[in-house]
Amino acid sequence: MFTTVAIQGQEASFHHIAARQFLGKSITPVSCDTFADTFDALHKGQAQQAVVAIENSLFGSINEVYDLLLKHKFWITGEVYLRIEQCLLGIQGATPEKVGEVYSHPIALAQCEQYLEETLARAKRFEHHDTSGAAADVRAWNNPTKAAIGSRQAAERFGLEVLAHEIETHKQNYTRFVVLGKDQQVNPAANKTSLILTMAERPGALYHALGAFAKQQINLTKLQSRPLIGKAWHYIFYVDVDAGLQQPAMQAALTDLKAQDCKVNILGSYTSGR
Amino acid sequence: MFTTVAIQGQEASFHHIAARQFLGKSITPVSCDTFADTFDALHKGQAQQAVVAIENSLFGSINEVYDLLLKHKFWITGEVYLRIEQCLLGIQGATPEKVGEVYSHPIALAQCEQYLEETLARAKRFEHHDTSGAAADVRAWNNPTKAAIGSRQAAERFGLEVLAHEIETHKQNYTRFVVLGKDQQVNPAANKTSLILTMAERPGALYHALGAFAKQQINLTKLQSRPLIGKAWHYIFYVDVDAGLQQPAMQAALTDLKAQDCKVNILGSYTSGR
Numbered sequence: 001m002f003t004t005v006a007i008q009g010q011e012a013s014f015h016h017i018a019a020r021q022f023l024g025k026s027i028t029p030v031s032c033d034t035f036a037d038t039f040d041a042l043h044k045g046q047a048q049q050a051v052v053a054i055e056n057s058l059f060g061s062i063n064e065v066y067d068l069l070l071k072h073k074f075w076i077t078g079e080v081y082l083r084i085e086q087c088l089l090g091i092q093g094a095t096p097e098k099v100g101e102v103y104s105h106p107i108a109l110a111q112c113e114q115y116l117e118e119t120l121a122r123a124k125r126f127e128h129h130d131t132s133g134a135a136a137d138v139r140a141w142n143n144p145t146k147a148a149i150g151s152r153q154a155a156e157r158f159g160l161e162v163l164a165h166e167i168e169t170h171k172q173n174y175t176r177f178v179v180l181g182k183d184q185q186v187n188p189a190a191n192k193t194s195l196i197l198t199m200a201e202r203p204g205a206l207y208h209a210l211g212a213f214a215k216q217q218i219n220l221t222k223l224q225s226r227p228l229i230g231k232a233w234h235y236i237f238y239v240d241v242d243a244g245l246q247q248p249a250m251q252a253a254l255t256d257l258k259a260q261d262c263k264v265n266i267l268g269s270y271t272s273g274r
Numbered sequence: 275m276f277t278t279v280a281i282q283g284q285e286a287s288f289h290h291i292a293a294r295q296f297l298g299k300s301i302t303p304v305s306c307d308t309f310a311d312t313f314d315a316l317h318k319g320q321a322q323q324a325v326v327a328i329e330n331s332l333f334g335s336i337n338e339v340y341d342l343l344l345k346h347k348f349w350i351t352g353e354v355y356l357r358i359e360q361c362l363l364g365i366q367g368a369t370p371e372k373v374g375e376v377y378s379h380p381i382a383l384a385q386c387e388q389y390l391e392e393t394l395a396r397a398k399r400f401e402h403h404d405t406s407g408a409a410a411d412v413r414a415w416n417n418p419t420k421a422a423i424g425s426r427q428a429a430e431r432f433g434l435e436v437l438a439h440e441i442e443t444h445k446q447n448y449t450r451f452v453v454l455g456k457d458q459q460v461n462p463a464a465n466k467t468s469l470i471l472t473m474a475e476r477p478g479a480l481y482h483a484l485g486a487f488a489k490q491q492i493n494l495t496k497l498q499s500r501p502l503i504g505k506a507w508h509y510i511f512y513v514d515v516d517a518g519l520q521q522p523a524m525q526a527a528l529t530d531l532k533a534q535d536c537k538v539n540i541l542g543s544y545t546s547g548r
Contacts (some may be wrong), residue, residue, distance in 0.1 A: 057506035060499075063334055172506045204488040206497065207481065214478040221507070223480065223499055225334075232331035232446045233495070233548075274507075 006030045006038045006047035010132040012150075012157035018080040018177040019051040022273075026047025033129075039068045042180060050180040051080070057174040058111075061224045063106075064236055069196075069267055070226075076194050078179040085173075086112050088120075088164040089135050089155045094144035096163050097125050103134040104149035112149055115167040123147075135160055151260035167169035176273075190269040192221075197237045200229070200261040206237065212256035213241055216249040238267075280304045280312045280321035284406040286361040286424075286431035290450040292354040293325040296547075307403075310405035313342045316454060324454040325354070328402065335498045340512055343354040343541055344500075350468050351461075359447075360386050362394075362438040363409050363429045365458075368418035370437050373397050377408040378423035386423055397421075405548025409434055436539040444537075448545075464518035464543040471511045472502070474535040486530035487515055490523040512541075 005027045007015035016029050030047040032038040042050040052068075055061050069076075086094060086108055088249050096119055102109075103126045109116065116125065128134035131150035135191040138148040139158040147163060148154070178194075199205035213220060222240040227233075245266065257264050279301045281289035290303050299332070304321040305325040316324040324480065325343075329335050339435040360382055362370060370393055376383075377400045390399065402408035405424035411503075412422040413432040421437060429436050452468075473479035487494060501507075517524040521539065531538055 055500055058503060060337055060501045063337075115378065166538070170503070172504055174506045176507075203491065203493040206494060207484040207488040210481040210484065214481040215398075219477040220480060223511075224341070224495055225499070225513075227331055227334045229332060230446055232448050233450075236497075 002026055002028045003049060004028045006032055006050040008032050008035055008052065009130050010039045010136075012135070012154040013130065013132045014052065014082060014084060014151060014175060015177070017053055017151060017153050017214050018053075018082050018175075021082070022051065022078055022179050024147060033130070035064050036070060039074070042074060042182065043072055048073070048181070049077070050257040051177050052180065053175050054178050055176045055222075056084075058170055058174055063226065064225060066226055069238075070255035070265075074180040075180060075184045076178045076270055077181050077185055079192070079273040080177045080179065080202065080272045081273050082175050082177065083173070084175055085152065085166055086149050086168040086170065087152055087155060087162045088137060088147050088167055089150055089160040090147040090163045091138065091142055091144055092161055094147060094161065094163055097118060098144050099147040100145040100161070101126060102147050102149060103128045103137060105129065105131045105134070108149045109171065111170070114169040115164070119164070129138045132157070134269070170188045176269075179258050186245055186269055187248055187271065188244070190246070190271055191244060192240065192272045193200070193245050193250060193269040194238070194240050194267040197239055197257070198263040198264040199237070201234070203262075205262070208260055209237075209257060209262050212253045212260070215256070216243075216251055216253045218243045218249055243274070276300055277323060278302045278304050278321040278409045280306055280315035280324040282306050282309055282312045282326065283404050285408075286409070286428040287404065287406040287426060288356060288358060288449060289325055289327065289436050289451070291405075291427050292327075292356050292423060292449075295323065295356070296352055296354045296409075296453050297323065309336070309338050309342060310363055313346050313348070313503070316348060316456065316463070317346055319370040324348070326454065327449050328452050329450045329496070330358075331446055332444055337500065340498060342511070343512075344470065344539075348443055348454040348456060349450045349458045350544055351455050351459055352544045353466070353547040354453070354545050356449050356450045356451065357447070358442065358449055359426065359440055360423050361426055361429060361436045362372055362421050362422055362441055362444040363412060363434040364421040364437045365412065365418055368421060368435065368437055370394065372418050373421040373437070374419040375400060375409060376421050376423060377402045379403065379405045382423045385442045385444075385447065389438070389442040393438070393538070400416075406431070452542075460519055460543055461545065462518070462520055464520070464545055466514065466546045467518060467519050467524060467543040468512070468514050470514055470539040470541060471531070472486055472537040473511070475508070479534075479536070481534050482510075482529060482534055486527045486534070489530070490527045492517045492527055516546070
């Protein structure tokens, strides 16, 4: 049986790598152009699960994905952390010195700014909507002066050589992905929970809400504010905590939040991917 | 004497409107293409002040601007809240029914999605890098079938008619701008302070940091996390509080934070614009 998984991007994209890492190599990817399309594919049943990037260690939260998590009531069943290693990819016989044109997604190009300026100073840069698609094009063109920036997996997938690796400027470049499904599976072994807090309107409300976790010795790993739509300058808070939903400390924290008139939406409870 | 003010966008853009509202109508705008260019113009002395959008009530924080505030050590001297009203602009004699092509910034087009689908269903949409530039083009083309989406001020500036107003889907559409300068002016009448908190690494650190303000009855109006670059999955927190820097309660909160080993960067202290 093959699991169908909606991902943003094509085969051998970082989303595909993350999905395979979590769900296994036999998955069938359902390639989507945008994050909204990826959520829609799960919603319409075109895929059984979805894997979406939610945060990058350099660029921060992907706000669009946070907003889509609120809109669709899916369930986070897991998370994957991926080191983003960028490579220069070309056909056999190509070398960095020969490259006159380099193709990739604008973010990947930006991530390799230093390498491009120092080593590929003479190469012209071209934007592509997808790192994996750029690799496919370089393969098809079969020209040693054209290169793509992408993953090692894209090199394997399209039969290209890795001409240079770890060419990203900041090596501490990680992306966190979440795995989404439609069923609210609560794994008893879960040690992490993601939730949205909507506080009553009073001074110190956020402080007291965070106190519900602090009093139970539950560590916060992430706090992301987003606007409350329809009420200018009011916010909701996306929180990740190091505790499973079924743990007594977590249940105590939720009881405390309820007593504070703080609305809680559980987005999922799962095993930490770190 | 004219104050030169770096803004993103052209004359009659929302940045220009915000700058005039805060600094007066005699300012000389220094038009910049990007937020980074706007900060650079202030840095290089091409402008004495800068006005940059920092947050929208629907789209949330503009992360790029938060990161630029950390990079450049400028001082926030004020804030401006602007209701974003979008209008359909055309030449004299044009009507919404006649419009076959509509031009604007992609965000402005997205903000008017409902109007475009319902009333301008037959019109083709074209993206422009600037609402104000789109208005200038519509003026130059002098063709009643072409319209722009932009501000009332753009209509005045370029001699266009407002064919329809308040065409944005969500009326609660406000943008907050900050005014930046190089001198650390501390206004004794200031009642708001923006700062960055970098906490020591321990569970409950954010809760205790927010406690420093809660204990002094200082209200938080905004909390925005951003990644700490170079240390994956660690964060810094941008905080806005309802207290001037020189107020005793604020000084007590800062002393408390220092005792907690929490690093504080003051970004500015100013009078609330609301």
